[in-house]
Amino acid sequence: MTDTLPPLAAASRTVDPATYDCILLAGFGGPEGQDDVIPYLRNVTRGRGVPDERLEEVAHHYRHFGGISPINQQNRDLKAALEAEIEKRGLGLPIYWGNRFWEPYFTDALKELHADGHRRVLVLVTTAFSSYSGCRAYREDLATALEEAGLTGELVLDKVRQYFDHPGFVEPNVDAVRGGLRELAERGDGASAHVMFATHSIPSSAADVSGPREALPDGTPVPTGGGEEWHEGGGWYVAQQRAVAALIMDRVSDEFPDVPWSLVFQSRSGDPRVPWLEPDINLAIEALPESTTGLVISPVGFVSDHMEVAWDLDNEALETCEERGLSAVRVPTVGVDPAFVAGLIDLVEERHVAGDGEAPRDRVALTSLGPWQDVCPTDCCLGRAAKPTIASAE
Numbered sequence: 478m479t480d481t482l483p484p485l486a487a488a489s490r491t492v493d494p495a496t497y498d499c500i501l502l503a504g505f506g507g508p509e510g511q512d513d514v515i516p517y518l519r520n521v522t523r524g525r526g527v528p529d530e531r532l533e534e535v536a537h538h539y540r541h542f543g544g545i546s547p548i549n550q551q552n553r554d555l556k557a558a559l560e561a562e563i564e565k566r567g568l569g570l571p572i573y574w575g576n577r578f579w580e581p582y583f584t585d586a587l588k589e590l591h592a593d594g595h596r597r598v599l600v601l602v603t604t605a606f607s608s609y610s611g612c613r614a615y616r617e618d619l620a621t622a623l624e625e626a627g628l629t630g631e632l633v634l635d636k637v638r639q640y641f642d643h644p645g646f647v648e649p650n651v652d653a654v655r656g657g658l659r660e661l662a663e664r665g666d667g668a669s670a671h672v673m674f675a676t677h678s679i680p681s682s683a684a685d686v687s688g689p690r691e692a693l694p695d696g697t698p699v700p701t702g703g704g705e706e707w708h709e710g711g712g713w714y715v716a717q718q719r720a721v722a723a724l725i726m727d728r729v730s731d732e733f734p735d736v737p738w739s740l741v742f743q744s745r746s747g748d749p750r751v752p753w754l755e756p757d758i759n760l761a762i763e764a765l766p767e768s769t770t771g772l773v774i775s776p777v778g779f780v781s782d783h784m785e786v787a788w789d790l791d792n793e794a795l796e797t798c799e800e801r802g803l804s805a806v807r808v809p810t811v812g813v814d815p816a817f818v819a820g821l822i823d824l825v826e827e828r829h830v831a832g833d834g835e836a837p838r839d840r841v842a843l844t845s846l847g848p849w850q851d852v853c854p855t856d857c858c859l860g861r862a863a864k865p866t867i868a869s870a871e
């Protein structure tokens with residue numbers, strides 16, 4: 478016996494369940510009117526040197542919809558659905574909502590829940606996969622908000638694990654892809670269908686350092702690129718999405734066997750000379766074989782049909798399909814699907830010890846990569862100078 482845990486075990490450790498007194502739903506945030514658009518985009522790109530022409534281009538996407546991103550209303554709806562599920566289970570945990578980049582900001586939410594007398598907070602983040610943007614950035618921004626609210630040391634902030642392969646996330650995506658393939662068949666365009674799983678492109682360097690630097694508990698090595706069958710580079714970020722996509726295709730194969738699929742990327746920004754994950758969805762659509770009769774697009778990288786879906790997929794990608802005369806269906810994200818809502822509360826119940834002394838729920842996962850770590854190692858998704866975070870191993 479050694480007195481220190483090997484890094485492998487520390488990285489993958491399941492923390493002891495504990496009692497929490499409220500939940501914080503942590504969202505991205507979006508503008509809710511024309512006057513919000515530029516201040517919002519400045520918030521999102523703060524300190525990143527995103528060129529003005531890119532801001533203008535993105536502003537135009539929002540302007541087209543009256544300056545309103547659907548994301549805040551989607552998170553209000555998700556919060557209401559989670560409240561109903563908590564009520565149904567008699568869990569008695571109130572839910573607060575805060576965003577990284579728009580009102581209500583994390584700082585507002587932390588002040589509010591503290592003023593209401595809460596001290597132990599379990600955070601639910603609106604992203605399923607591991608990356609700087611999808612996990613660590615939320616943890617850093619919550620640590621900063623804690624400081625800004627003057628509540629450091631007053632509040633415990635723990636976070637539910639990334640849930641890409643939890644049944645609550647996978648099942649609605651299976652139903653959606655199945656629905657899309659059925660729709661193509663009904664149109665008579667299903668003879669030679671293809672499924673594209675779309676996710677946010679990120680810089681390749683960020684993808685390479687996504688997730689922990691150590692192998693998984695079962696020995697699965699860190700995916701660094703180079704040859705293994707189950708990934709093609711891109712770190713855990715790509716590996717998780719490929720694993721989920723393969724699982725979804727396996728699940729629909731009873732009705733739709735041998736449908737080819739690919740993982741594609743959208744919404745890249747930044748300096749064009751810096752490599753980001755490829756292929757871009759539009760180029761991938763153009764490169765589909767002539768024989769393809771129909772395309773299903775599943776925005777598996779997102780949890781709601783927000784602006785990146787409404788613009789980059791429904792506007793741009795579907796237009797690319799139209800240009801080449803390809804029949805296409807963009808299927809929904811998990812949104813407020815009852816299975817997703819229930820799944821998020823299952824994740825809470827993995828961590829939360831209720832007053833009735835009932836044992837915490839088992840940790841479940843549908844791919845060999847999961848169940849993902851409850852607590853991130855200190856260098857998880859770290860590709861730049863370290864900032865304080867919540868929910869990481871000390």
Ligand SMILES: CC1=C(CCC(=O)O)c2cc3nc(cc4[nH]c(cc5[nH]c(cc1n2)c(C)c5CCC(=O)O)c(CCC(=O)O)c4C)C(CCC(=O)O)=C3C
Nearest residue numbers: 505507521535546547548604610611677679746783784785
């Ligand atoms: C991985 C990932 C997710 C998924 C995980 C998650 O959901 O968190 C995500 C979600 C979202 N991204 C969103 C919006 C934006 N993302 C931007 C910029 C960027 N995203 C990045 C990555 C991700 N982004 C990256 C590497 C950048 C480059 C610059 C930077 O490192 O900052 C920019 C700036 C302009 C531009 O460069 O395009 C905007 C406006 C919205 C809101 C949509 C709405 O309003 O409905 C959502 C949900």
Ligand SMILES: [Fe+2]
Nearest residue numbers: 610677744785
């Ligand atoms: Fe983004």
